[in-house]
Amino acid sequence: MLSLGLNVAGSEWIIIIFAALVLILGTNKLPEAAKKLGRAVNEYNKAKQDMQNQMKDYTSHDIGVKGPLGNERDKLEAIARSLGEDPSGKTTEQLKDLIQEKIGRRDDPGAA
Template sequence: MVLFFSAFQMNIGGSEWIIIAMLALFLLFGTKKVPQISKTVGKAMGEYQRAQELLRKEIENATTATRPMEDNKMHLMGTRIDGPVASEHEKLETIARSLNIDCLGKTDDEIRSLISRSLHR
């Protein structure tokens, strides 16, 4: 029984929905109101697209405005990390240099404790 009904299933594509919607508009509102409705819908869509573009530009401007500040922070800290760090010791040295900690001749544990003390001040 299910197989019988599945053979008669309606497959309605995108363009067919547009035709059905237009027929429904003509039946509901008549031929005189449809142009007014289309004009109103067109204006609303245009306003929506303008607002969407304005919002996109504002977000883009806000993100580009914060980038120089982030770059300045990194330069003020003294260290800029441009790639992956090779080892744990190298990572600790990079963090220590950014906090102006001298890590020459110190073990990893000593550097960790100095970093911890520096951050908790």
């Protein structure tokens, strides 16, 4: 019997919540609360968009590998070329050190 009395549809809940807000906040503070809520939603959307743009920047870099690489040396050479370095004439250890050095720091002038 109790479940029949609380059978309220989705759109009716909006009316009930709005009426409760008017009773709690009053008509004078309701616009101010709506502005604060709008600013909070705007800040959330802006932060979400910034995070998505950052992720796109990090994931959009293509190192140009078209297929599987045979061994570790091939992988290191592909990484070195993608970083703008010439891998010829360097030992495997030198390539590892070079890659670690390049990845460890950012050449991006906008990076802080």
